[in-house]
Amino acid sequence: MRAASKRGIPRAGSRASEQVFAGDSLNPGFPDGDGVQLFLTFSLHEVPTAGVRSATLSSEFASEAGTPYVDLGELAAADVRYDEFGPQLWNLPPVEGGTACVFATSSDGPFTCDLTSTVERSLADGHPHVQFRLRFEWVADGQADLAAFFITNSNTTEPGIFTFTLESK
Numbered sequence: 001m002r003a004a005s006k007r008g009i010p011r012a013g014s015r016a017s018e019q020v021f022a023g024d025s026l027n028p029g030f031p032d033g034d035g036v037q038l039f040l041t042f043s044l045h046e047v048p049t050a051g052v053r054s055a056t057l058s059s060e061f062a063s064e065a066g067t068p069y070v071d072l073g074e075l076a077a078a079d080v081r082y083d084e085f086g087p088q089l090w091n092l093p094p095v096e097g098g099t100a101c102v103f104a105t106s107s108d109g110p111f112t113c114d115l116t117s118t119v120e121r122s123l124a125d126g127h128p129h130v131q132f133r134l135r136f137e138w139v140a141d142g143q144a145d146l147a148a149f150f151i152t153n154s155n156t157t158e159p160g161i162f163t164f165t166l167e168s169k
Helices: 117-126
Strands: 006-010 021-024 035-043 050-056 062-065 075-079 100-104 110-114 129-136 147-148 165-169
Touching: 062 075, 100 165, 117 129, 129 147
Parallel strands: none
Antiparallel strands: 006 035, 021 035, 021 147, 035 129, 050 110, 050 165, 062 147, 075 100, 075 129
């Protein structure tokens, strides 16, 4: 499955971006010391009624500027739920009892994590999709550190940057 929506949003919620990245101090227009997080939504309409055996989020299209994994820690995915994308998400708490997993700890990746329980929970709750937030462990260190996800151009969002693989039972 491909991501239905994917956007970067500053933690301060001042604006959203079509670029797909997480990190800090990205450009002079961002508040100093502010972080950026990434939100992904995947539809569950194609999931068989038998359920899922496994669900994995991954990307083969990661790059970095600075040293985000040294300065900002792990890049983690957390189970979140929201109805409308916008600045109100900047401090959205993860779903209580929801899944969280480490997506990457270095520029070598592996840029993957198991989110099977998130899919199972969304299906059981009758949600038509699953949503994840990717962000670093720490907000910012005052230096330009970011993980960017793109295929050909860092200024565009292209289908296939992230893959959500479901294996049915």
